[in-house]
Amino acid sequence: MTPDRSEALFARACAVTPGGVNSPVRAFHAVGGTPRFIRSASGAWLTDVDGQAYVDLVGSWGPMLLGHAHPEVMAAVGDALTRGTSYGAPTEPEVELAEEIVGRTPVEQVRFVSSGTEATMSAIRLARGFTGRDVVVKFAGCYHGHVDALLASAGSGLTTFAVPGTPGVPESATALTRVLPYNDREAVTALFAELGDRIACLITEAAAGNMGVVPPEPGFNQFLAETCAAHGALFVSDEVMTGFRVSRQGQWGLDGAQEGWTPDLMTFGKVMGGGFPAAAFGGRSDVMGRLSPDGPVYQAGTLSGNPIATTAGLATLRLATDDVYAHLRAVGDTIKDGAATALADAGVPHTVQSAGTMFSVFFAEGPVRDFTDAQRQDTAAFAAFFHAMLDRGVYLPPAAYEAWFVSAAHDDRAVQTVLDALPAAARAAATAREGTHG
Numbered sequence: 001m002t003p004d005r006s007e008a009l010f011a012r013a014c015a016v017t018p019g020g021v022n023s024p025v026r027a028f029h030a031v032g033g034t035p036r037f038i039r040s041a042s043g044a045w046l047t048d049v050d051g052q053a054y055v056d057l058v059g060s061w062g063p064m065l066l067g068h069a070h071p072e073v074m075a076a077v078g079d080a081l082t083r084g085t086s087y088g089a090p091t092e093p094e095v096e097l098a099e100e101i102v103g104r105t106p107v108e109q110v111r112f113v114s115s116g117t118e119a120t121m122s123a124i125r126l127a128r129g130f131t132g133r134d135v136v137v138k139f140a141g142c143y144h145g146h147v148d149a150l151l152a153s154a155g156s157g158l159t160t161f162a163v164p165g166t167p168g169v170p171e172s173a174t175a176l177t178r179v180l181p182y183n184d185r186e187a188v189t190a191l192f193a194e195l196g197d198r199i200a201c202l203i204t205e206a207a208a209g210n211m212g213v214v215p216p217e218p219g220f221n222q223f224l225a226e227t228c229a230a231h232g233a234l235f236v237s238d239e240v241m242t243g244f245r246v247s248r249q250g251q252w253g254l255d256g257a258q259e260g261w262t263p264d265l266m267t268f269g270k271v272m273g274g275g276f277p278a279a280a281f282g283g284r285s286d287v288m289g290r291l292s293p294d295g296p297v298y299q300a301g302t303l304s305g306n307p308i309a310t311t312a313g314l315a316t317l318r319l320a321t322d323d324v325y326a327h328l329r330a331v332g333d334t335i336k337d338g339a340a341t342a343l344a345d346a347g348v349p350h351t352v353q354s355a356g357t358m359f360s361v362f363f364a365e366g367p368v369r370d371f372t373d374a375q376r377q378d379t380a381a382f383a384a385f386f387h388a389m390l391d392r393g394v395y396l397p398p399a400a401y402e403a404w405f406v407s408a409a410h411d412d413r414a415v416q417t418v419l420d421a422l423p424a425a426a427r428a429a430a431t432a433r434e435g436t437h438g
């Protein structure tokens with residue numbers, strides 16, 4: 001079907017908004033073609049403005065754990081809306097959501113913000129304020145939102161110095177950032193040996209999901225926590241994507257709960273907002289106690305803890321039971337197996353990787369341990385695969401470096417739609433490879 005109405009809207013959007021979108025990956029630049037404008041969503045399905053339905057494997061990039069328009073979440077939001085939408089004063093849902101997060105995760109105190117970017121930005125400010133140190137360490141391929149200091153790439157050669165990842169970020173903003181290869185213990189040890197007493201914090205995705213899914217190798221996060229502790233630096237675990245997505249507690253619940261270590265600070269977003277703009281950072285109460293108004297480290301937000309967003313987040317977390325995670329795991333396994341089989345049958349090099357219920361398909365031989373490995377992907381093959389899936393009613397993330405997300409609402413019909421689409425999409429990927437590699 002020609003996406004006539006999407007095309008018309010995209011033309012209008014491009015006139016009034018840069019690239020026609022409000023977040024770059026939505027523009028389909030990585031795969032070509034016209035982005036679909038979505039009119040509505042329900043359960044596992046999206047419907048675009050041309051009336052075409054798609055099984056959604058993006059889930060708003062992670063938040064829609066329960067599926068779209070979940071009746072109980074909608075009822076809670078509808079009820080909250082009748083009481084107004086924002087007061088700039090504290091409310092009960094904020095306290096309840098904070099209690100829910102403190103109850104599920106190792107954080108002792110939590111503060112709400114409106115986006116994951118704000119959460120990581122505030123966490124590193126707090127880490128710097130608490131330690132009185134300046135240097136921040138991150139890993140190449142980990143994404144923490146568009147914070148200046150974290151939009152840094154590894155410099156050339158063997159140096160660990162960071163360079164701005166985009167025009168508009170001054171060198172001074174990344175001068176105190178160091179970027180290391182993910183899953184590389186030796187690089188971490190070497191940097192801390194050199195700079196340990198200047199490092200305020202190390203921030204890492206609890207399991208990398210923004211270069212495709214690259215799980216931490218066994219014990220890696222614990223090693224990071226211990227290395228930070230040994231040098232008086234804070235360990236900041238960014239669970240904006242993994243938190244309440246890969247388990248009731250996030251990745252920490254998968255690889256940390258039994259091991260006797262905890263992050264000093266954690267960041268959350270996506271699932272905890274229930275589809276609204278809400279995020280959080282939290283951690284040790286002695287660290288969180290340094291925040292204003294009790295402490296000297298300034299941080300604030302007009303819409304922070306918004307009553308509608310916190311109501312939606314609370315309803316979502318309360319409905320996210322162990323059964324939900326078991327369902328996500330089963331559905332994810334079926335789709336992963338289907339994708340691996342289809343790509344193998346078509347002769348397309350690929351690797352399927354997961355962290356808990358989060359997974360992605362790399363169009364390259366694996367294993368993928370870090371960003372350098374991830375960049376070996378055949379993005380042309382992915383683009384052909386993506387469009388063949390889209391034509392068959394499956395909405396994948398429109399870029400090769402993204403996790404695929406399922407929800408509690410992905411039932412047999414939705415899963416079967418995905419499985420039915422995979423063989424032809426894998427053959428399209430194989431044909432695209434012949435074009436570029438033949």
Ligand SMILES: *Cc1c(COP(=O)(O)O)cnc(C)c1O
Pocket residue numbers: 114115116117118120143144145146205209210238239240241242269270279
């Ligand atoms: C999405 C994401 C962010 C940024 O969150 P926004 O709400 O888009 O600002 C930060 N960290 C991780 C790990 C993410 O996946």
